[in-house]
Amino acid sequence: MLSPTVLVDRLAAEKPNNVWMKSPITSAQGETHWEDITYSQLKNALDAMSDFIIQHLGPGSPDEVVAYMGVNDVRYPLVILAALKAGYKPLLPSPRNSKEGNLALLKTTKCSKFLFSAEFLPQIATLSVSMPSLKLEPVQVPAVDELLKPFTPTSATPKGPASFSDHETLMILHTSGTTGLPKPIHIKAGVFATFETITSIPTPPGRTSTHCSLFLTRLVLSVAPFFHIFGINFLLRSLYYQKPVVLLPAHKPPTAELILECIVKTNPSALASAPSMIEDICRLPSGLSVLSTLDFVFYGGAPLAEACGNQISNVTSVYNGIGSTEAFFFPTLLLNDPKDWQYFEWNPESGLVMEPTEENPRLAEAVIKRRPDEKYQFVFWNFSELQEWWTHDLFEEHPTKKGLWKFAGRLDDIIVLSNGEKVNPVAFEKIVDGHPWVQGALMLGVGHFQAGLLIEPSSDHQGDNREEFIDKIWPLIEEANAEYPAYARVWRSTVMLTKPEKPFKRASKGSTMRQATYKLYEDEIEKLYKEQEVVDEAPSAAGQSIAGVQEVVRKAIRSVLGSRAAKLTDDANIFQLGADSLQALQLSRILTSSGLKCNAKTVYDNPTVSQLTKAVSVSETSQQPENIISREERMSAMIYRYSRFPKLASPPSPPKSPPAAFNVLLIGSTGSLGSYVLKELIDTPEISQIFCLNRSSNAPERQQKSFEDRGLGPIPSSQVHFFTGETSAPNFGLEFPHDFASLQQQTDIIIINAWPVNFNSPLESFEPVIAGAKRCADFSSGSARKPHIVFISSIASTLNWPAVRHTPEDGNEIIIGEDWDPDNSLPAKQGYGESKHVAASILSNALNAGHINSVAILRVGQLAGAAEKSGVWNRQEWLPSLLKTSTTLLKLPSSLPSPIDWVPTDLAARAVVDLSLSSHHSSTSAVPQTFNLVNPHIVPWSLLVPGIQEFYAPTRKIEAIPYADWVDELKGISPTATDEQIEQMPALKLLDFFEGLNAAATAEVRFATAHAVAKSKAMAGLGGITGRMMRKWMEEWKF
Known part of the structure; x- marks a missing residue:
């Protein structure tokens, strides 16, 4: 078969001005136009790329493989063709593969040479250090405009083979890896030859x-x-x-x-x-x-x-x-x-x-x-x-x-849950199959919210008591659960046994016929998912003593935690052991079925065996237990625990004049706000080096993916450096002590952005990040540069202001100012806002003790989706949950109790960087500088409602109803809501939040923003939320 590179030479000679591809060019202003690339330019670029490969990697030996990963531009075809010309077989691993998947491809194909475009440096670097035995040689390819410049071939420029035999490999692609690691597929020259003639294929x-x-x-x-x-x-x-x-x-x-x-x-x-x-x-x-x-x-x-x-x-x-x-x-x-x-x-x-x-x-x-x-x-x-x-x-x-x-x-065995998650059931089934009492096991869940298990007992145990049978095999189910992600775990309530008269359907070779067995048990499976899953999960608590109730609670928690219950003590926080929101719901249902009054909020507020026992016992007996500690006292105790700053022998040194360029330690960069903050830091001339500290070891890959999803462009490896660790650990948990020392010597500004967002969790569950705030103060104290600390707080740290500061004389409008206030009664009555207040108080105490020179507290309000950039507003947040629920109910609140003072996330990030710099420049205050990062321009929700109705009008008619009526609709559904209903109406999971929003709306609360506006150009230029923005977000949500 004629080499495709020889074909390029012929086309360049015979049709030099014919268009090969139309390539996009984007201006600095973001405008895109398309330019033609001709066959003559293709040949020129191909010669340049093949020459580049020879110069950097040398000529390929027979069957030697070179990999390429890049953005989807003309360099992909150029590298493919140039690799052939230089004597290599191009391997094209997907950037979407896991690190393990791509390492397996490199190892299987014996590939040690890797070309890449600049955007993928983090992934390539990770691959290189993850398997040193590969001795990977990564080489960054030139930019497109460099390759399109006129190039004169030299004697070293390869001519490449004139032809290939039909069974010779021309490139290596790979399988998707859905059921395991991706496997390389060698694409032979005969495939290209067949393609060349496919338009001549005979037809009827x-x-x-x-x-x-x-x-x-x-x-x-x-x-x-x-x-x-x-x-x-x-x-x-x-x-x-x-x-x-x-x-x-x-x-x-x-x-x-x-x-x-x-x-x-x-x-x-x-x-x-x-x-x-x-x-x-x-x-x-x-x-x-x-x-x-x-x-x-x-x-x-x-x-x-x-x-x-x-x-x-x-x-x-x-x-x-x-x-x-x-x-x-x-x-x-x-x-x-x-x-x-x-x-x-x-x-x-x-x-x-x-x-x-x-x-x-x-x-x-x-x-x-x-x-x-x-x-x-x-x-x-x-x-x-x-x-x-x-x-x-x-x-x-x-x-x-x-x-x-x-x-x-x-025909594959993959199970697709209703939330889109995919589960490969084979390994799970094989583990359970290993029990002698089990004849066969099939995982359930196709089209449902959670996985289940259908078990065929062995002939000796047909008709056994269900509970006794499950008790016997449960250790194996726990073992299997430990191997699977949270969304794929099997709960005890979703285990079902076959009936003796309806054994599994099996093929002639003895294998289980999955689809046929599903069909056989179709009615029973549907009934399983419709029933309240928790009947018989725990013994009745009726008439039990406190000790008896505690045993009921303990057993229910163990049932929900599964294998993680090994670390359970009566005072262990179940969320720190790994429980999630679905398991909180499951636990509340188990306890409800036992006769106790418990909802998910009860679990969130009381996340230990001891606390939950007291809470449900109080609910059961209507008696108040003794020694109840107020929330203000709990906050005070935690502030005291992490504010033990010894008095300094001498007063703190005055802050030095600001450097010409700042080095920034950004703690938590891979999330939505963090990604936009990182982008703004990259684009700010006053910023020199950026150090990103994240808990995840694959943060570079996640960051790159986050940037790609939001259209934020490449991450400059010479400026941005990633570290794996967490602030709650000594030396930030960094693997090498010299990394901590290096950061301490170089950092001018610390931005604390990493914080779990869970409005249901109690204060105690935030203790690790609160301890991290203390360690950030210690980090600053131990540095000669005394880095300025910027803490991303929340308006939730002040939302109880109306209850404790508002008087009738103040009228209906409440203005929450931009002054630091240590009053522990100010945060909203939920752990998230309390934790932000506690951390800010610890930093304030460090400032007062002279251990740090300056602190800025940024109370961030509701962050919306991006206004100018791409990126989907997190569908799990309250407003997307409200919209998703409303599209199911076909009823939308006509008004909201709280004002629409949201800030688009990309613009909020710009304000964060503005305020980080401006507060550093004026860092002489003896108290934390405080800013309310909310929108100065408020719009009523009612102004946005018609646009929402119009957007959904082609597929559904949504009625606007009073907010209180909308909440009542949810309250009517909540007690008997199935998992499918919760998935379609996610506001059910936030019902307490929506009720609280209504209850708190007794006066009009506004946040002062004059200080933030004066110190931030982004805040000064911020406009109100528009219908155009709302439409953009709805298009991105795709509800």
Whole structure:
């Protein structure tokens, strides 16, 4: 087969000015236009890249592999082709793989040379240090504009092989890794040769190949990444059929809006994309009208929502494609009836045969069988030893049109929960299967919120008492739970036993037929998920003594914690042992079923066996236990515990004049606010070095992913440095003591941003981060630079102000000022606000004791989604939860008790950096400088309601009702809410918060912002929340 690099040389000679690709160029102002890259420029860039590879890595030896990871721009095809020219086989690991997945690919392919674009330095560095035995040689490739500059080949510039044998590897892709580590797939030259002739594939009389349309259309906008087989199609199309491709800007997230902008500006004849992006386009007001300008929309990789596909098919053609890394794509025919767009019709030349499954006769698995003329069968080039390829893809035939097949899922065992989480049940089932009392085990949960387990007892134990049987096998279930993430754990209440008369369905070879068994127990499974899961979970507490109630509580907590109960003591905080919100709900239901009065808030407020026993005993007996400590006393005790600063022998040294450039220690950089703060620090000229301290060992990868999701651009490795640790530990838990000493010597400003956000947890659960605030003060005290401390606090630290400071003479308006106030009665009555106040008080005490020179307290209000940048407002927060719940109830509050003084997160980050610098410059105060970071411009919620109703009007009609009535709706649902209802109405989990919001609205609370506005340009330029912002956030939530 002719080498594709020789083909590039020919095209450059014969068609030098023809367009190869349209590449996006984004200006400093954020405007994007597309420039043509010709075949002549392609050859020039290819020569430059191949010369670069030779200069940095040397020529490749036979079958030597070089990996590449980069942003999705023209460098991907350039590296692929240049690697071949330099004698290498290019390996394209997905940036979305786990570190372990990519290490496995490198090890399996014996790859030690790694090219990358600058944006992926953190990932490559992590790979390099994670497996030193690989002796990885990472090399950063030049920027696109450097490669497009005129280049004169030298004698060292490789010419590359003129041809390849059909069974020679040209590139290495990999499987998805859904069921384990990704496996390399060697793509052979014969695949390229087949691609070159695929538009000549014979078809039945009067029929057309789908791929003729895809590969011969004038201009395609491809959203597919080049490390995926879908994207490789469009590289080959641009060479073998000389049809150009449009690329999206690599440094912007591929949003529906960006795709529409690209279509309008570049006028393609077709769009090729994953279904999720097309569905997003359908939701936009101008989506269908823009798509109507295309000849067709092509999708693949997953099913497209029927409603969306039907809408598009009314304005243009919809083509459906399917394939795999191993088999490239399956040749199909264009359908006669556009209404059948969801179906496939196989080209006879494909060799595809539909084999009915043993489990479900309605479903068939697609099998590619080798034909005498295998010219158009890609898979047998990659697997020449096979005679047939079982795809594991399941299809269902059209009810009336024979030969049309609709995708119906995978034969794989993956369970997809209703929240989208995927669970591989095999390992779990095998662990439980190991018990002698168990004949078989099947994990449940398809389409449900949590996993369950169906167990077939062995013949000797059929009909055993359920509780005794589960007691016997429970240690193995706990062992399996310990191996699985929290969302995949099996609770005792979701374990179900088979009936003797209904054993598991098994195939002739003895294996369990999963789908058939699910079908057999369909009614029982649905009943299991609809029932209150907690019946019989704990013994009755009726008439029990305090000791008896404590045993009921202890047993219930052990049941919920599972394997983590090994560390349970009567005074251990269950949330510090790893309990989450779902388990708090589960525990409250167990205790309720025992006859005790308990809800999730009771659990949050009393997270130990001892505290919870007292709480439910008080509720049961209506007697107040003795020695109740007030919350103010609890705060005072914690402040005292972490404020033991000895008196200094001499007064503190006056602060030095500020440096020309500041080094900043940012504690907590990978979250939403942290990411935007990091971006602002990078873009601020006064900032020199940035040290990011995070608990996660994979923080660089998470940070890069966060930046990519928000379109924040590359992270400069020369300026940003990542450390793994936590402030609550000595030396911040850093692995090397010299790292701590180095940070202490270099840091000028500390920004404390890492803080758990849980409005249900009690003060004590925040003790680790409170201790961390004390260690930050010690860090500053021990530094010659005496770094300025900026603490990201919360307005929750002042929300009880109306109750303790407001008098009738003050009228209905309450102004919370920007002065530091140590009063322990001011925080909201929840652990989060109390913890912020306690930490600020500790820092204030450190300042008073002269151990630190300056502190700024930033009381941050409600942070909204980004106004100017990308990034989804966290769907778990109260406002998205309110909206999601309202779209289910079809009822929306017409007003809110609290004012809309929200600050978009990206603008808040700008204010954080402004205030960090300005408060450092004026750091002579003997008390903490305090700023209210809330929006000075307030808008009423009622102003936003019509826009929300209009946004959802095409699919649902939402009624606006008084806020109190909306809360009453939730209260009516809450007592019997199922897990599915909680998923669809997440405000149920925050019911106490919404009730409290209403109860607190006795007066109009406002926050003074004059100090913040005077010290921050971002605050001074802040406007109110607009309908445009609200629409942007709703589009991003996709409720």
